[in-house]
Amino acid sequence: MAKPNKILGIPRRNFYGIIVFALILSTVPALLRFNTYYVYLATDIILIASLVAAWNIIGGYAGQLDLAASAYMALGAVVTGNLLAFYGLTPWLGIPIGVLIALGVAVAVGYPTFRFGIKEVWYALLTAALVVILSRIYWLIYGSTETYLPTYEWSWFYLRFNRYEPFYYMLVVMLAIVLWINYRIRHSKLGYYLNAIREDELAAEALGIDVRRYKLYALMIYATLASIIGGIYVCITGVVGYRNFDPWLGITTAVMGIVGGLGSVEGAVMSGMILRTLEDYLRGTIGSQYPGSHLLVYGIILIVVGVLKPEGLASLIEYVKKRIPWLKS
């Protein structure tokens, strides 16, 4: 049966929304006059926005407070990076291998976790610990030496460039794909089931939802996306080490998703972009004088959002939508 109101399995307006958003983002490097530093920052912001959008699947839809975004991202990064540095393997193959390893870890952690019904703060603690544990394991194998990727002026084969624009555009495409997957899930059985699990696990289970299985699906999709993002990330920075397993990044990803309003990708992407911009700005300005000042800002923002808009930025988007009728169509 033809479904004219959908394109690629997502509602028409979401599809066009992604296209328009990606086109607007595409103009940014030109607006920044291709200034290396600014384009680098823009790349960083899009990367984080993609990561938060990926987190939305486990955190926003399935409602699991996952703090291990940086673990899966780092797995993608260290696998891709080391394979390129030591064996000259192209990231086009390194990234899929990184995905497989991240998936392996996701299943190894997720299966028993969901089997034993670990959730809420316990799930958060466990995933936070995962980042630290993986960081230690990496350190035991490679020590504190960092691996540097070979440099190329302009190589699509090795995904190494002496400019940031190619990465910027790759990540815009990545962000579009992650958004598409989010919408795709939201409008499928999986999305309905994940939302039901987030709202009430027991009621969901009593309606026939195999809660463990669906949580694991969500975790696997999220781990896949995060590790792909990590694989791209390592080609940007050109260096890997145990520091890639960064607990703080795992926490900020979740914070951005929560500030965005759980379950709303639009909110997640928006808050990811705003908070990361702010963080980069603070680091670049008062950060040198008062190290860690961006952490304080995070705390303040969380409190303000928690008090004023517990539904997150998404409720602001809803508010605007309700005022502007043509946005609804």
Next chain:
Amino acid sequence: MPKTVLRVVDVVKRFGGIVAVDHMSMEVYENEILGLIGPNGAGKTTLFNCITGVYRPDEGDVYFMDEKITGLPPHVIIQKGIARTWQKVRPFKKLTVLDAVTVGALLRIPDVDSAQEKAKEVLEFVGIEKEKWSRLGSEITLIEHKLVDLARALATEPKLLLLDEVAAGLRPHEMDRLAKVLLRIRDEKKITMIVVEHVMRFVMGLSDRIVVMHQGRKIAEGSPQQVASDPKVIEAYLGTKPL
């Protein structure tokens, strides 16, 4: 002889020192409405939880259509055809009424659009006004949610439906409307039901048969008239032995 849909055999469920369900046995026959009554704390909800897999009984067995289902997880039990509603409401607060019922319908209809059509049918059948379909679970009253909960369960196309105080808090005319819906569920959809309810006028009028529980045990069973005049039942409800 009517067919037995559900058979509960010597089920025991303890919580620490409390024996919530104490060697309880009963049968439910095809296409009947069985009223399950008893004073507060009698063990009715706990029995529902033992049947639907929320709790595993400490002793005894549950058979559904002659198949042993003791200890199976809830998502398997509903797959087999036993749906339930909750005494203490469990709404999906951030889902619309329509989406919540769609979640139920997705059990048998994996396609979202078709499941949504089915959900609309059920909502209409249960008698929830169209304008409430797009409300969020957090925007409707707990009483309204009882009907949504019923629709959610019904959308899974069960053979047996366990209703835990769906009528609690309804106004008299709403209760009459609900009674009619339940009778239509029995007669048109051919679904067997166990109805737990404290409102006597409601259960007594609706049920084909009544089982009375007290302190985890079955103390009486029979037609509404038989049960209402049973001295053991009167004693259980009054709390003390007449002097």
